[in-house]
Amino acid sequence: MHSHQRHGFDYTPLFRFLLSKVGQPWDQVYSEASARLDRSEPILWMVALHEKDINEYVRVDESTYYSGLFVDEAGLLKKVNPQLTPGQMKPFCDCCTHTFNGVVFA
Ligand SMILES: [Zn+2]
Incomplete structure (x- = not known):
């Protein structure tokens, strides 16, 4: 048994925003994304800033x-895989x- 409840606020628009910004400078993406939120933590659910946090x-x-995202050496937002x-x-x-x-998968 497991609960299908979502944890409060729906961050779907944030995750879609971040996906749409892949390849763009992280600094800009981050300030644009955090300006829309009351807290920046959910951004880091998707974007790994440390190598140990990187996931596909x-x-x-x-x-x-x-998709797991990370910031490359050039400071650009990238998909891990x-x-x-x-x-x-x-x-x-x-x-x-x-x-x-x-996208639905089964
Ligand atoms: Zn289920």
């Missing part, structure tokens, strides 16, 4: 996944609709 994907809740597609993702359970970057 991040799980926002049990059935919602997004640009080749990762919804077809390669494995659902966590059978009872929920799973999405990767907003």
